[in-house]
Amino acid sequence: MSALPPPPPQWVIDLNSTPASKPKNLSIPDPPGYTAALSSKQRSQSSKTAVRKAPTTEEMDTLKMKKAWELAIAPAKQLPMNAIGTLCANSHLYLGMYMTGNTLQIFSIFMVFTLFKTPVIAVLSLQRVFAPFETPGTSGRLIGVKIVYxxxxxLMLGLGIWKVNQMGLLPTTRSDWLAWEGERTWSERAVPRQWL
Structure with missing residues (x-):
């Protein structure tokens, strides 16, 4: 007579069996994101009530204005990163930036070029950027958003100008204009002209 195999462990039985419905404890809420299994009747009722109504034009205009303001403030969100980059050392390699200073390098030149190019292109493409938000209800309110943009x-362009000045590329000192300065005429001399 052969021996019967041992019964499977309890975890195998639990894994293969369908979970029993647990009693609902009213003191413990369901975790966020949990959806209990619905019966077919409840599913049909929820699908009928879940039909979303279309937003009104006022709601769409409000949403478009919020998105337009987010777009208008976006350059200001980039300003701290660019300021830290230009303050540290003009490099896209932020870890070693403190070592290079305000010297002329390929990284600093690229960063300053980007500080000038990005705002100019953004201002030139102003109408195209805000075209998706233009509606008869928002056209008057978008003027303030465009001004802020x-x-x-x-401000970003001003940061670029400041950085170029820090690098010594702007002629802001008297020594930068020596080529255009005339010879001084002396009103008095300590020695006679013949000795010179």
């Missing part, structure tokens, strides 16, 4: 880009 231009101002934020001018």
């Amino acid at each position: 231009v101002l934020m880009n001018m």
Whole structure:
């Protein structure tokens, strides 16, 4: 007579069997994101009530204005990163930036070029950027958003000008204009002219 195989462990039985419905404890809420299994009747009722109504034009205009403001403030969100990059050392390699200083390098030149190019292109493409938000209800309100967008880009351009000045590329000192300075005429001399 052969021996019967041992019974499977309890975890195998639990894995293969369907879970028993647990009693609902009212003191413990379901975790976020949990959806209990619905019966077919409940599913049909929820699908009928889940039909979303179309938003009104006022709601769409409000949503478009919120998105337009987010777009207008976006250059200001890039300003701290660019300021840290230009303050540290003009390099896209932020880890070693503190070592290079305000010297002229390929990285600093590229960064300053980007600080000038990005705001100019953004201002030139102003109408195209805000075209998706233009509706008869938002056209008047978008003027302020566009002004803020231009101002934020001018801040970025100002950061580029400041960085170029820090690198010594702007002629802001007297020594930068020595080629155009004339010879001084002396009103008095300590020695006679013949000795010179």
